[in-house]
Amino acid sequence: MKTINVVAALIVHDGRIFATQRGYGEWKDYWEFPGGKEEPGEAPEDALVREIREELATEISVDRYVTTVEWDYPTFHLSMRCYLCSVVSGSLTLLEHEAAAWLNREHLRSVKWLPADEAILDEIEKLL
Numbered sequence: 001m002k003t004i005n006v007v008a009a010l011i012v013h014d015g016r017i018f019a020t021q022r023g024y025g026e027w028k029d030y031w032e033f034p035g036g037k038e039e040p041g042e043a044p045e046d047a048l049v050r051e052i053r054e055e056l057a058t059e060i061s062v063d064r065y066v067t068t069v070e071w072d073y074p075t076f077h078l079s080m081r082c083y084l085c086s087v088v089s090g091s092l093t094l095l096e097h098e099a100a101a102w103l104n105r106e107h108l109r110s111v112k113w114l115p116a117d118e119a120i121l122d123e124i125e126k127l128l
Contacts, residue, residue: 003076055097
């Protein structure tokens with residue numbers, strides 16, 4: 001099975017985490033933590049900074065590694081490295097997603113998460 005390596009930004013501010021809703025593809029309307037695929041030879045942290053700049057027109061700092069999620073989807077294996085991040089500049093402008101929300105602990109499970117993202121919600125609750 002093909003493995004896809006991705007990175008995800010866990011952007012936490014004032015007890016809430018930033019989540020985005022996919023606007024395309026097989027998983028349209030599901031929620032995820034923003035990020036994307038690593039390019040060949042690219043460091044995960046550099047990939048995350050690039051992806052957030054491309055998707056949200058925002059500069060972030062990658063503050064620390066949190067966890068890696070290994071998840072088997074029907075047609076591929078996902079390896080998702082998750083990092084706690086902070087906004088340096090920009091206003092998290094949606095360029096690719098259809099919606100976004102700042103979710104607190106009480107609302108964290110109120111959206112329909114992608115399976116791999118849902119797998120880390122217990123870990124996310126510790127950050128909030």
